Amino acid sequence: xxxxxxxxxxxxxxxxxxxxxxxxxxxxxxxxxxxxxxxxxxxxxxxxxxxxxxxxxxxxxxxxxxxxxxxxxxxxxxxxxxxxxxxxxxxxxxxxxxxxxxxxxxxxxxxxxxxxxxxxxxxxxxxxxxxxxxxxxxxxxxxxxxxxxxxxxxxxxxxxxxxxxxxxxxxxxxxxxxxxxxxxxxxxxxxxxxxxxxxxxxxxxxxxxxxxxxxxxxxxxxxxxxxxxxxxxxxxxxxx
Amino acid sequence: xxxxxxxxxxxxxxxxxxxxxxxxxxxxxxxxxxxxxxxxxxxxxxxxxxxxxxxxxxxxxxxxxxxxxxxxxxxxxxxxxxxxxxxxxxxxxxxxxxxxxxxxxxxxxxxxxxxxxxxxxxxxxxxxxxxxxxxxxxxxxxxxxxxxxxxxxxxxxxxxxxxxxxxxxxxxxxxxxxxxxxxxxxxxxxxxxxxxxxxxxxxxxxxxxxxxxxxxxxxxxxxxxxxxxxxxxxxxxxxxxxx
Numbered sequence: 001x002x003x004x005x006x007x008x009x010x011x012x013x014x015x016x017x018x019x020x021x022x023x024x025x026x027x028x029x030x031x032x033x034x035x036x037x038x039x040x041x042x043x044x045x046x047x048x049x050x051x052x053x054x055x056x057x058x059x060x061x062x063x064x065x066x067x068x069x070x071x072x073x074x075x076x077x078x079x080x081x082x083x084x085x086x087x088x089x090x091x092x093x094x095x096x097x098x099x100x101x102x103x104x105x106x107x108x109x110x111x112x113x114x115x116x117x118x119x120x121x122x123x124x125x126x127x128x129x130x131x132x133x134x135x136x137x138x139x140x141x142x143x144x145x146x147x148x149x150x151x152x153x154x155x156x157x158x159x160x161x162x163x164x165x166x167x168x169x170x171x172x173x174x175x176x177x178x179x180x181x182x183x184x185x186x187x188x189x190x191x192x193x194x195x196x197x198x199x200x201x202x203x204x205x206x207x208x209x210x211x212x213x214x215x216x217x218x219x220x221x222x223x224x225x226x227x228x229x230x231x232x233x234x235x236x237x238x239x240x
Numbered sequence: 241x242x243x244x245x246x247x248x249x250x251x252x253x254x255x256x257x258x259x260x261x262x263x264x265x266x267x268x269x270x271x272x273x274x275x276x277x278x279x280x281x282x283x284x285x286x287x288x289x290x291x292x293x294x295x296x297x298x299x300x301x302x303x304x305x306x307x308x309x310x311x312x313x314x315x316x317x318x319x320x321x322x323x324x325x326x327x328x329x330x331x332x333x334x335x336x337x338x339x340x341x342x343x344x345x346x347x348x349x350x351x352x353x354x355x356x357x358x359x360x361x362x363x364x365x366x367x368x369x370x371x372x373x374x375x376x377x378x379x380x381x382x383x384x385x386x387x388x389x390x391x392x393x394x395x396x397x398x399x400x401x402x403x404x405x406x407x408x409x410x411x412x413x414x415x416x417x418x419x420x421x422x423x424x425x426x427x428x429x430x431x432x433x434x435x436x437x438x439x440x441x442x443x444x445x446x447x448x449x450x451x452x453x454x455x456x457x458x459x460x461x462x463x464x465x466x467x468x469x470x471x472x473x474x475x476x477x478x479x480x481x482x483x
Contacts, residue, residue: 051482070328071328073328081322086250097246098327100245101246101247101328101329
């Protein structure tokens, strides 16, 4: 479903993403791991066609990000880092707007909104203005907009960042239940999250892929501890 | 419903979501009416809207940047731009949708000055032609100024900086045709230089319209300015959106 081919992006002298390649199939939940500044968000921004890569390309659901960005975007659900939302809108107005943008109308839109409101448990804040919501609810509204059009591909940039343990648990449950018939990429720097929901993990640092495997395999390489392995490979490069 | 319309609707509603828009509207209506009636209106013995339109270019040079200053800078500051521009929409469509919302807001502000015309109808018999072309010209001029101001809201995350830059640019287009500038140019450069500046001035072109003349040249000037700056906004957005 997702095929990334040698993607690269630099900001000035900094190589944020330095030739990344990987593939994700349907039914996989890919954990995108790395220290802060590793290039996770930049890669995701390129996959959602927000940023244009300097070189390399990627295709999602059969569409190339360079040739047909609008087609790619219509087939993915995306939650950007920190899940930015239009604060002055009510949850209802915001979801209606997102339906319009996704070309969902009338009964289809109503059904979609009803579904995501239930899925993300936001029915009790449905009429509230987004600015007045707690961080947890804002996150859930951010997720709800990504599920509206029931996309096959979900790109989630640190979706559980800033949530309390109960909320994190809820979000993970939700994603795990969706995982079977979708292709999901989740970026995170919380390793326990990977073990909890991901079927595969990629570790990146300084814009390069350092490891790729199931959570169990990665733990094994660290002698049973994934964080040991994570530290080993992400700090080793820095010294060199 | 097309995505442009969806962006337009959201943006337009957002103007009324903050009290700021009402404040701007009130200031605009007050300033335009004050200028109209506080001058020699009751001494002139003439039922015309000339004094009202004469001040429109200067008023819009302030009003348009006020309307447009948050258009893109706020999206960039809060990060919502990343969500908006990863929806199935092109940058150009988003630019047009937002611009139209600002333009319709300005159009409504103009409609709210119609009581001035009705007052004239009560007091005398104003000619309708110049009033119509004046409003039409004001609408076009407003569009051009909004496109210019919108461009400056793309290049900064700060609404204040966006406003100041927009104001400077709008005033520059206004001043190009002022007598003191043209006089200076006439004295120091060949005649074609001052003629060029004069025809590039927003106030010169608007002046013809409010006197009842609609020239192809004026229409093209306003439209070219609008389309040019919308295009520039779109290009600039693609460059700057990630920064």
